[in-house]
Amino acid sequence: MLYDVVRSVSARVGRGLYRPRIEGLANIPASGPVILAANHLSFCDSVVIPLAVPRRVHFLAKAEYFTGPGVKGRLSRSAFTALGAVPVDRGSGGGAMEALDIGLRRLKDGGVFSIYPEGTRSPDGRLYRGRTGVAHLALxxxxxxVPVGITGTEHIQPIGARLPRIAPITVRFGDPLDFSIGYGHLKTGRARRVATDEVMAAIGRLTGQEEAGVYNDRAAGY
Incomplete structure (x- = not known):
C-alpha cells in the first residue's frame, strides 16, 4: 500500500518536472520473475527505474541509506523502503553473495529485481564491463x-552534487534475453561470462555509450 502511494505521487511529480521519455515498457512481462539489468550513471537511477516500471521493483541499496541518524536518516530510510529497496552491506566480505541471495529470493517469489551489472556508477559516462552476478541470477x-538503457540522469545528479537538477531523461527497455536454454554446454564460469557480455552488449545498444573495456574498480563484487 505504501509503495503504491509513494510511487503514484513520486511518478506524477517526476513526470511533471522531467518529462521523461520511456520506451519499451511492453518488453517487461506483466507477471512472473524478471531481472532488470541497467547501466548506472547517477544516484537517481534507483528512483527512475521503480517509477518508470508499472510493477513493483526490488533493488539493492547501500545499508547507509537505512541507518542514518536524525530526521534526514528517517526520511531516507522511509523513502528507500517505500520504493522497494533492500539494504545490503557492500563493505562486508559476504556482501556480494548476500546481494545475489536476496535477488534470487525475490525472483523465486515471482518479483522484479533490478541490478546494475557494472556494480556502481560510471565515473565518466562510459559503459564498464559487467560483473557476472547478473548472469548468476539469470542462469x-x-x-x-530485460536490458535497461538510461541516459540523461548523469546531468541530474552528477557524482558529488548535493542537489538534483532538471535535465531530460530517457529510459529504454530492450527485448528480454532468455538464458534458460543453450548454455549447458559451457562450464559454469564461462556461461556466466558469456551471458553477462550479452547483457552488457544489449545495454550498450540502448544507450550508445562508449565501452570502457575494463571493470569499474569502485564497484562491489556483484
Missing amino acids: TSQAPV
Whole structure:
C-alpha cells in the first residue's frame, strides 16, 4: 500500500518536472520473475527505474541509506523502503553473495529485481564491463533479463552534487534475453561470462555509450 502511494505521487511529480521519455515498457512481462539489468550513471537511477516500471521493483541499496541518524536518516530510510529497496552491506566480505541471495529470493517469489551489472556508477559516462552476478541470477532462476538503457540522469545528479537538477531523461527497455536454454554446454564460469557480455552488449545498444573495456574498480563484487 505504501509503495503504491509513494510511487503514484513520486511518478506524477517526476513526470511533471522531467518529462521523461520511456520506451519499451511492453518488453517487461506483466507477471512472473524478471531481472532488470541497467547501466548506472547517477544516484537517481534507483528512483527512475521503480517509477518508470508499472510493477513493483526490488533493488539493492547501500545499508547507509537505512541507518542514518536524525530526521534526514528517517526520511531516507522511509523513502528507500517505500520504493522497494533492500539494504545490503557492500563493505562486508559476504556482501556480494548476500546481494545475489536476496535477488534470487525475490525472483523465486515471482518479483522484479533490478541490478546494475557494472556494480556502481560510471565515473565518466562510459559503459564498464559487467560483473557476472547478473548472469548468476539469470542462469540460476531461469528468469528473463530485460536490458535497461538510461541516459540523461548523469546531468541530474552528477557524482558529488548535493542537489538534483532538471535535465531530460530517457529510459529504454530492450527485448528480454532468455538464458534458460543453450548454455549447458559451457562450464559454469564461462556461461556466466558469456551471458553477462550479452547483457552488457544489449545495454550498450540502448544507450550508445562508449565501452570502457575494463571493470569499474569502485564497484562491489556483484
